[in-house]
Structures are given as structure tokens and as C-alpha cells.
Amino acid sequence: MHKLLTEHPGQKMMLLGNEAIARGAMEAGVALAATYPGTPSSEISLNLFQIAQESDLYFEYSINEKVALEVTAASANAGVRSLCIMKHVGMNVAADALMTLAYVGVNGGLVIISADDPFMFSSQNEQDNRYYGKLSGLPIVEPSSVEEAKDMVPYAFDLSEKLKEPVILRTTTRINHSSGIVTLGKIAQRITTGDFKKDPFNYVTVPAVSRKLHVKLLQNIEKAAAISDQSPYNFTRGKGRWGIICNGVSFNYASDAVMDLNIADKTKILRIGFSHPMPSAMIKAFLKDCEKVLIIEEGEPYMEEAVKAMAQEEKLTLSIRGKGKDLFSRLFEFNPADVRKCIADYFGVNFSAKAKPDLSDVPEIPARPPNLCAGCSHRATFYAVRKAAEGQDTIYPTDIGCYTLGFLPPLSMGDFLICMGSSIGTSCGFSKATKQKVISYIGDSTFFHSGIPGLVNAVFNNHNFTLVILDNGTTAMTGHQPHPGVDMSQMNMDGFQQVSIENIVRAVGVKHVTVIRPYQVKKSIGAIKAALDYQGVSVVISKEGCVLHLKSLKKAVGKPFYVSDKCKNHRNCINDLACPAFYIDEDRVKINPDQCVGCAVCAQICPENAILPLKRSKA
Amino acid sequence: MDIIRLIIVAVGGQGNLLASKVLAEAALISDIPVRMSEIHGMAQRGGVVESAVVFGDAKSNIISDGDADVLVGFEPSETLRAINKCNQNTVVVTNISPLPPFTVMIGKGVYPDLAQLQKLIQAKTAKLIAFDALALAKKAGNVMSLNMVLLGALLQTGTLPLSGACVKEAIRETTKASFQEINLAAFDLGFAAAQNA
Numbered sequence: 001m002h003k004l005l006t007e008h009p010g011q012k013m014m015l016l017g018n019e020a021i022a023r024g025a026m027e028a029g030v031a032l033a034a035t036y037p038g039t040p041s042s043e044i045s046l047n048l049f050q051i052a053q054e055s056d057l058y059f060e061y062s063i064n065e066k067v068a069l070e071v072t073a074a075s076a077n078a079g080v081r082s083l084c085i086m087k088h089v090g091m092n093v094a095a096d097a098l099m100t101l102a103y104v105g106v107n108g109g110l111v112i113i114s115a116d117d118p119f120m121f122s123s124q125n126e127q128d129n130r131y132y133g134k135l136s137g138l139p140i141v142e143p144s145s146v147e148e149a150k151d152m153v154p155y156a157f158d159l160s161e162k163l164k165e166p167v168i169l170r171t172t173t174r175i176n177h178s179s180g181i182v183t184l185g186k187i188a189q190r191i192t193t194g195d196f197k198k199d200p201f202n203y204v205t206v207p208a209v210s211r212k213l214h215v216k217l218l219q220n221i222e223k224a225a226a227i228s229d230q231s232p233y234n235f236t237r238g239k240g241r242w243g244i245i246c247n248g249v250s251f252n253y254a255s256d257a258v259m260d261l262n263i264a265d266k267t268k269i270l271r272i273g274f275s276h277p278m279p280s281a282m283i284k285a286f287l288k289d290c291e292k293v294l295i296i297e298e299g300e301p302y303m304e305e306a307v308k309a310m311a312q313e314e315k316l317t318l319s320i321r322g323k324g325k326d327l328f329s330r331l332f333e334f335n336p337a338d339v340r341k342c343i344a345d346y347f348g349v350n351f352s353a354k355a356k357p358d359l360s361d362v363p364e365i366p367a368r369p370p371n372l373c374a375g376c377s378h379r380a381t382f383y384a385v386r387k388a389a390e391g392q393d394t395i396y397p398t399d400i401g402c403y404t405l406g407f408l409p410p411l412s413m414g415d416f417l418i419c420m421g422s423s424i425g426t427s428c429g430f431s432k433a434t435k436q437k438v439i440s441y442i443g444d445s446t447f448f449h450s451g452i453p454g455l456v457n458a459v460f461n462n463h464n465f466t467l468v469i470l471d472n473g474t475t476a477m478t479g480h481q482p483h484p485g486v487d488m489s490q491m492n493m494d495g496f497q498q499v500s501i502e503n504i505v506r507a508v509g510v511k512h513v514t515v516i517r518p519y520q521v522k523k524s525i526g527a528i529k530a531a532l533d534y535q536g537v538s539v540v541i542s543k544e545g546c547v548l549h550l551k552s553l554k555k556a557v558g559k560p561f562y563v564s565d566k567c568k569n570h571r572n573c574i575n576d577l578a579c580p581a582f583y584i585d586e587d588r589v590k591i592n593p594d595q596c597v598g599c600a601v602c603a604q605i606c607p608e609n610a611i612l613p614l615k616r617s618k619a
Numbered sequence: 620m621d622i623i624r625l626i627i628v629a630v631g632g633q634g635n636l637l638a639s640k641v642l643a644e645a646a647l648i649s650d651i652p653v654r655m656s657e658i659h660g661m662a663q664r665g666g667v668v669e670s671a672v673v674f675g676d677a678k679s680n681i682i683s684d685g686d687a688d689v690l691v692g693f694e695p696s697e698t699l700r701a702i703n704k705c706n707q708n709t710v711v712v713t714n715i716s717p718l719p720p721f722t723v724m725i726g727k728g729v730y731p732d733l734a735q736l737q738k739l740i741q742a743k744t745a746k747l748i749a750f751d752a753l754a755l756a757k758k759a760g761n762v763m764s765l766n767m768v769l770l771g772a773l774l775q776t777g778t779l780p781l782s783g784a785c786v787k788e789a790i791r792e793t794t795k796a797s798f799q800e801i802n803l804a805a806f807d808l809g810f811a812a813a814q815n816a
Contacts, residue, residue: 014643014653121658145678146654178656178680179640181647252678337683354706356685357743363735365700366728368630368720370666574725583724 002051008184015182017146017175018043021113024153026051028109029188030083032058032075034068036449037478038087039122040176041115045085046479056192061481064420064449065090069097069112076110076166077203079194081157088116088129089419093450095132100205101166102136103213105220108194109157110166112138117173118298119333124400124419126332128299133168133276137217139224140168140276141233144251146180148273152233154185159227165220168276172298174249174333225277233273234282240266242347243290245283245307247272250296253339260340261349278306284314294346295322298334321346370405374581375557375597377544378403378470380518382413383577383601385439385468388528393436399423399451401443402477402546403470410578413441421450427465428458437532438465445475445483447501452508458537459509466531466538471501472546480549490553505539512538519544521604547597558598559615563589566610573602573611620651622675623779624682628701629693630718631659631668634766637794638691639670641770645781645789646674654680667697674780689778690744691769693752694718699736702743709744712772712813714765716753748772748816755808761798764805771809772816783810 004023006013015023021044025033033052035045045061052059062068065086072082086094091114098112114132117123133140141156143149149171156167201209228234238258244267246254251271258267270286272278287293287310295304304322311320323330327342337353344351372379382403398404398414399422407414416426423440431438442451447469455467475481482488488496505513512534516524524542531538547557560581567589574582574589579602581595591602593614603611625642629635639655646653651674658669658681671682684703692698692713705711715733722728741747750772756765767790774783787803794802 012647014640014647174656174681177658178654179643180654180680181652249680252680255678333681335681335683336679337686354685357702357705357707359703362699362702362739363731364729365696365731366720366723368667368697369722371721578721578725580721580724583719584726587726 002047002054004047004051005055005187006184007187009186011184012181013184014179015146015150016043017149017171017178019047020146020150020180020182021153021171022047022051023182023184024150025083026187027150027185028154028157029081029190030057030157031080031190031192032072033083033085034060034062034071035085036062036065036068036090037475037481038090038115039478040117040173041085041087041113042478042481043176044113045481056190058192061483063484065094066097069094069101072110073097073101073104073106075194076106076108077104078196079108080191081109083111083113085113086115087123088114088127089123089125091129091132093420098132099136100210102138103205103210103217104203105164105216106160106166107164109160111153111156111160112166112168114168114170115173115176116170116299119173121173124417126299128302129168129170130275130302131300137221138166138168138276139163139228139274140170142170142248142273142275143175144248144271144273146175146178147182149175150182152273155233162227163220163224165224172248221277225280228274228277229279229281231274231279234271234279236268236270236286238264238268240268241289241291242267243286243293244269244296244343245272245286245293245303246270246296247275247303248298250298250334250339253334253336254296254343256336257340257343261344261351263347263349272303275303278303280310283307283310287311287314287316287318290318292319292347294343295320296328296334296339296342297322300330369408371580372402372405373547374579374595375547375599376402377472377518377542377547377599378406379411379577379579380521380544380599380601381468381470381524381542382406382411383605384516384518384521384524385413385528386411386576387525388532389437389439392532395430395434395436395438397423397426397430397438397440399442399446400477401446401470403441403443406441410575420446421454424451424454424458424467427467428454428461428463431463431465439468439532440465441468441470443476444469444471444473444485444501448484448499452504455505455510455537456508462536464536466528466534466540469501469505469539469541471541471543472549474546474549476546476549480546480552502541505541510537510539512536513541515541515543517544518542519599519601521601556597558600559613560591560593560596560598561600561603561611562591562593562614564610564612566608568608568610570607572605572607577602577605620675620780622673622677623688624686625672625674625689625691625779626682626687626701626704627670627672627691627693628697629668630697631666633693634763635668635670635693638766638770639672641786641789641793642672642779642781644793645786648788649781649785651780652676656680667700669701689773689776691773693765693769695733695736696731699731699740702740705744707743707745710746710776710778711740711744712748712769712776713740714752714769715749716751746776748776748813750812750816752809752812755812756805759805759808760801764798764801767802767805768809768812771806772813775810775813
């Protein structure tokens with residue numbers, strides 16, 4: 001049985017933040033969940049996917065976040081408790097549905113998880129999604145710990161049903177990827193089927209209906225504000241005239257700092273866990289008792305702006321500070337020492353941090369940048385494109401996935417990237433605005449997520465570029481989640497269809513379509529050359545499984561290779577391909593047999609044919 | 620109780636996260652407050668994985684520069700890279716069998732000299748235990764048990780509020796049944812190595 005289905009309320013368990021959220025969903029009786037995978041949210045979905053195999057939970061990896069939100073919006077409106085999971089940038093994709101769903105509201109509970117990523121450990125920006133609460137008018141709750149993350153899920157569902165609105169549960173990476181001891185609660189009975197009662201004059205958002213619904217939304221925000229003021233997740237700790245207002249993980253750093261600085265007798269902390277609408281009565285009462293107040297929040301000055309406005313309403317003139325050159329940054333993650341220092345500086349507390357070691361004599365340590373895996377088929381494709389495009393002035397728009405790493409030298413296959421699906425849309429623009437040859441990359445999962453409309457646009461508007469679809473049969477970057485192009489029978493799962501990328505590409509009207517096997521180097525280069533010569537939109541689908549995924553499916557690629565005595569040390573293999581299975585030993589290139597997966601791409605590009613299968617040499 | 624802050628650094632795939640999980644389970648068994656945090660970008664693709672484990676009544680689960688009480692390094696150059704987390708009271712345990720980054724492997728970077736690396740760490744911290752943990756993992760029966768060797772050495776230092784017996788119980792609960800004997804042997808080898816270091 002899945003460990004998150006353990007009954008035994010009161011038992012303590014060590015859980016990852018994302019596991020705790022999935023457990024919270026079980027305790028809330030969630031019966032339907034949908035997502036598009038994205039770090040740092042991925043393990044929530046992974047656990048629910050596994051739980052769905054052994055229970056009546058319905059879980060799906062949807063094609064993108066907008067669709068996931070639409071799926072859950074419908075089920076929640078049929079009365080089924082539903083959970084929609086995404087990373088912060090996913091909410092941009094879902095935003096069109098989100099903004100009007102707030103007008104329509106829900107019947108059964110709907111909780112939307114937004115996993116934000118301060119410091120961009122695995123993201124393209126560090127947007128602060130609390131503003132989505134403000135923008136849409138939906139309540140936001142934010143945990144400070146792993147245990148609280150679990151407990152907030154049932155709370156958010158109850159709140160959603162009380163207000164008849166979706167509720168956003170906002171986490172940050174430091175909650176998602178932390179572990180802590182969690183006390184299990186009771187798993188609720190799942191109600192898996194509901195009943196949708198037709199009411200088009202409240203559900204179909206034509207202007208006349210929406211005008212009425214916007215009024216209702218504003219009333220709901222008022223109700224939510226009253227609940228926020230009473231919420232147990234907004235609380236004050238300590239007494240004193242120095243005030244700290246904080247949220248999320250900042251509460252932990254602030255609490256530790258107050259102890260470290262010995263100012264517990266002078267300082268009180270207001271922790272905001274229900275952050276939209278902000279608890280105004282609570283905050284105003286807090287401000288009145290304070291001499292000066294410090295706002296500690298990662299990301300944008302969301303609370304700071306609200307608190308300053310509240311002070312103005314109360315005609316209070318105390319110092320309220322948060323972000324600023326001398327205080328907290330709007331950049332990146334906070335850490336305990338920086339928070340401690342800002343608190344000490346702002347309140348004028350003497351504190352000397354522990355002496356840090358003198359690092360002036362430490363030599364430069366070689367960097368350990370992430371790299372495409374040994375034998376990664378993307379490397380083979382990038383190599384073939386580089387060879388096919390030799391001599392041409394090219395632009396390479398790329399997209400979100402493992403293959404984004406191809407922008408690093410020596411492959412240098414990535415010139416522009418803004419969001420999922422942008423490789424195709426931006427190719428349309430580059431091809432119109434420049435005389436350069438545009439060659440763009442998109443992964444299979446990303447193609448389904450948001451690539452198709454861009455491709456339709458390209459065909460209709462008669463743009464001129466070559467799109468390379470890197471089809472490795474899985475969503476590799478986030479940990480091998482399935483997508484509509486995956487053959488699920490490989491994983492012994494039934495109940496799924498498989499959607500052919502090639503058929504889609506042909507169906508939208510692309511005339512020049514070729515499918516290559518990137519491990520066949522010469523053939524691939526030839527096929528890509530032909531695609532580059534084509535005037536108009538040409539598509540090359542490069543099909544080869546992700547080596548990591550194949551390993552986990554116990555489908556090894558091949559036997560390792562070695563560099564024989566025929567090698568004349570040209571080093572094309574290292575300089576052009578840079579597979580991490582290569583190493584230099586006494587000025588000679590060698591191949592680490594433990595890393596080599598036998599893709600044989602290097603053997604095909606070696607000018608002396610010096611790279612041979614290891615097995616044959618020993619036989 | 621006193622707050623103990625432990626940093627573990629490793630290269631993706633060396634078993635850092637499992638090692639931290641064992642310690643967290645051991646803390647749970649011993650009824651000691653514990654929180655931990657993983658810091659990994661795209662580590663599966665050859666990057667660095669750092670985990671922070673905080674024992675005691677702190678609320679924070681990451682560790683600022685200079686604040687670590689103990690540093691465990693699975694790879695010597697990564698141990699040196701993490702030296703900014705240490706202060707002059709920090710205890711450091713490190714494997715000295717290198718796993719050079721790809722840049723070094725292809726001759727485009729210089730790996731630090733191992734003797735100098737140890738001297739530098741020694742000069743900046745309270746205590747250094749450095750040994751070839753990979754050799755001991757092999758001796759135990761599996762290179763993958765490197766993490767357990769280092770856990771054994773860590774426990775020998777007596778810096779954590781956990782007993783060796785309790786960590787062994789956590790190893791039995793947390794690691795795959797087929798590897799348990801090897802893992803426990805690896806733990807003992809690491810413990811003994813630290814005693815003699």
C-alpha cells in the first residue's frame with residue numbers, strides 16, 4: 001500500500017513537503033486531481049498518480065495547466081472535491097481560465113496549488129503568485145512548514161466550499177523540497193461522483209451574466225476578508241513594541257532570529273498564513289501597539305504595500321519597512337543569517353555573527369555544471385543539426401526541457417527562450433524580421449503543452465523555418481511523467497490512447513515532415529539538410545527514447561564503446577559532442593564504460609573509426 | 620536541546636538524499652525535532668546536491684554561510700566548495716576519492732590537489748576526518764553504499780544527538796532489504812575508519 005494511504009491517525013511520519021501536501025489531499029477527501037508536471041510541484045502529482053493506481057482517486061496528467069484547471073473546474077462544479085497542481089509559471093498558462101472561474105465559482109471544493117520558486121532553482125523567472133490572488137480575487141493560504149502544508153489542504157477545501165470559490169494554496173520551493181515530521185490525520189471518504197445542476201444564467205459567462213457574477217465575486221472577497229481576520233493561520237507570537245510581519249518560510253527565519261538576538265521580550269511576530277485578502281482588522285490592531293514594524297517576505301513587497309495602506313487608513317505614522325537597498329531584497333531566497341542581520345540593523349540590536357572562515361587561499365574549484373546525460377539523444381540531434389546547418393547564419397529558438405541545456409557550449413544550440421511553446425511562436429517572428437535561417441527546438445511534452453497553436457500559426461501565415469521536435473518519449477526534465485504521445489502499455493498501464501505527433505504535424509498542414517533516428521548520424525544530417533532547404537515550415541521529428549527513462553524501464557540502449565589504438569587524437573568526439581562518458585587520461589581520450597550507453601554516435605563521427613564496441617574487442 | 624546544523628554535499632547520484640533521510644528517520648525514532656531541506660537544481664544531469672539537516676528546536680531548515688556545526692562531503696572538491704558554510708568550530712567528514720567534473724575530465728579545468736585540500740579544510744575548521752570512503756564501500760560489497768560509510772564516520776564524531784544503534788535501525792527501515800547487510804557493514808567500516816582517522 002502507498003505510504004500516504006496509511007490509516008493510524010496520530011502516527012508521526014517523516015514526509016517531504018510535497019508528500020505532505022498529497023497526504024493533506026487524502027485527508028481532505030480529494031477525489032479528482034489534475035496537473036501538468038513542473039518543479040517544484042512534481043512530487044505532489046507523482047504521489048497522487050501512484051495513489052490513483054490503488055484507489056478510486058481519479059488523477060490525470062493534463063496536456064497543460066489551463067486544461068488541468070478546466071478539468072478540475074468542471075468536476076468541482078459537479079460537487080467533487082478537486083485539486084489542481086502546477087508550478088508558478090503554470091499559473092500563467094491557466095490564468096485565462098482562472099480569472100473567469102473566479103466569477104463562476106465552484107460548488108464542491110477546488111484547491112489550486114501554485115508552487116513558486118524563489119531563486120529559480122528550476123524555473124525561468126521568480127514571479128510572486130500572491131498577485132494572482134489579488135488579480136483574480138481568490139483567497140490564498142501559505143504554509144510555513146511541512147506539517148502546516150498538510151494541514152492547510154483540508155482547511156483550504158473547507159474554505160473553498162464555504163465561499164464557493166477556488167482557493168489558491170501557495171508554496172515555495174523551500175516548503176515543497178523540505179522534509180519534516182508530520183502527524184497523520186484521518187483519511188476522509190472520497191465522494192467520486194457528483195451531479196451538475198444546470199444553471200446557465202450563473203455558469204455561462206456572456207457579458208450579462210458576468211456583470212452579475214463580478215458583483216458576486218466582490219461580495220465573496222468581503223466574506224473571505226472577514227474569515228481571514230479570524231483565521232487560525234494568521235496569528236501573533238510574543239509581546240513587545242517591535243513588530244515583525246512575515247509569511248511562509250520567512251516566519252521560520254524571523255522566529256530563529258528573535259531567539260538568537262535575544263529580543264523575544266521586545267518583539268512580537270504576526271505570521272500571515274491567509275494572505276489574500278489580508279486580515280486588515282488584525283493587522284491594524286497589531287500596528288497600533290507597535291513602535292516600528294518590519295515586513296519580512298520573499299519576493300515582491302505584497303504584504304508591505306497592503307500594510308502601509310492600512311497604516312494610512314488608520315492615520316498611523318510609525319516606521320514600516322520591508323524591501324529596500326538597506327533591507328530586504330526582492331531577489332532570490334532569504335536565509336536565516338540575512339534575516340537576522342536585517343532585523344538587528346532595523347531595530348538597532350548589537351549582534352556580531354560568527355566569524356566566517358577566510359577563503360582567500362582556497363584555490364578555484366572547477367565548476368560542476370549540469371550536462372545532457374551520456375548518450376542523450378538530444379546531443380545527437382544537436383550535432384546533426386549543427387553539421388547540416390554548417391555555413392549558414394542561423395538562429396536557434398529553444399524551449400523548456402532537458403534540451404534547454406543544449407545552449408551550453410560546445411553544442412550552443414539555444415538562442416532565445418521565454419516560456420513553454422515559445423520556440424515556435426518566436427520562430428515565426430524571427431523568420432519574418434531577419435534574413436537568418438531559423439531552426440527551433442521543442443520537446444514532445446512541450447509540443448503538446450503549447451506548441452501546437454504556434455505551429456498552426458506558422459502554417460497559416462506561411463512562415464519560413466525548420467522546427468525540430470525532440471521526441472524522447474517522456475517528460476524527461478521533471479522526472480519522466482507521461483504525455484499524450486507516450487505508449488502507456490510500456491509501463492503496463494491500460495486505459496490510455498496514444499496520440500501521434502507526426503499525424504498532428506501533417507494534419508495542421510506542414511508539407512515537409514521527416515522522422516529521423518538521431519543515433520543514425522549520416523542519415524539524420526541528410527534529412528535535416530533537406531528540411532533546411534525547404535521554403536516554408538518544415539518539421540523534423542527526432543525520435544529516440546530518453547536514456548535515463550529507458551534505464552528505469554530496464555530497456556538498456558546498447559553495449560559500451562571504447563577508444564582503440566587507431567585514435568589519432570583529433571578529439572572531434574570531445575570538442576563537438578562533449579558526451580560526459582569521455583575523459584582524458586594521459587592526453588588520450590577514453591570512454592568510461594560505466595557511463596557509456598552504447599548510442600554509437602561518437603563512433604560514427606570519429607575520422608579514424610577508432611571508437612569500437614567494447615564487447616567485440618574482448619571477444 | 621542544542622541546535623545542531625548539518626550540511627551534506629555530494630554529486631547527483633551519490634546517495635546524499637537517502638543519507639539525510641536515514642538521519643531524519645533516526646531523529647524521528649529518537650523523538651528529536653528535525654527538519655531538512657534539499658537544494659538541487661538539475662542535479663540528475665551531473666550537478667551538485669546539497670542537503671541541510673537541522674536537529675533541535677530551530678524553525679529554519681536551511682543553513683546560512685558560517686552556520687554549519689558539521690559538514691559531510693561525499694566528494695572532496697565539493698567538500699572544499701562548501702567550506703563557506705563552516706566556522707572554526709565545525710567538524711568536517713569527507714571522502715577523499717575524487718569524482719572530477721566533466722570540465723576536468725576533458726582537460727578544461729584543474730582539480731584541486733588532495734593534500735592541499737585537506738590542509739586548507741583543517742586550517743579553517745575544528746576537526747577533519749578524511750578517508751577513502753569509496754574503498755570502504757567497495758569492501759562492504761557495493762560502491763553505492765558510500766553514503767552509509769560516511770554516515771558511520773559521521774556518527775563516530777559524536778556531533779549528532781543520535782546513537783549509532785538508532786541510525787542502524789533507521790537504515791534497516793529506510794533502505795532496500797537486499798542491500799541492508801551491505802549498508803550496515805558499510806556503516807561499521809565508516810565508524811571504524813573515523814575512529815582511526
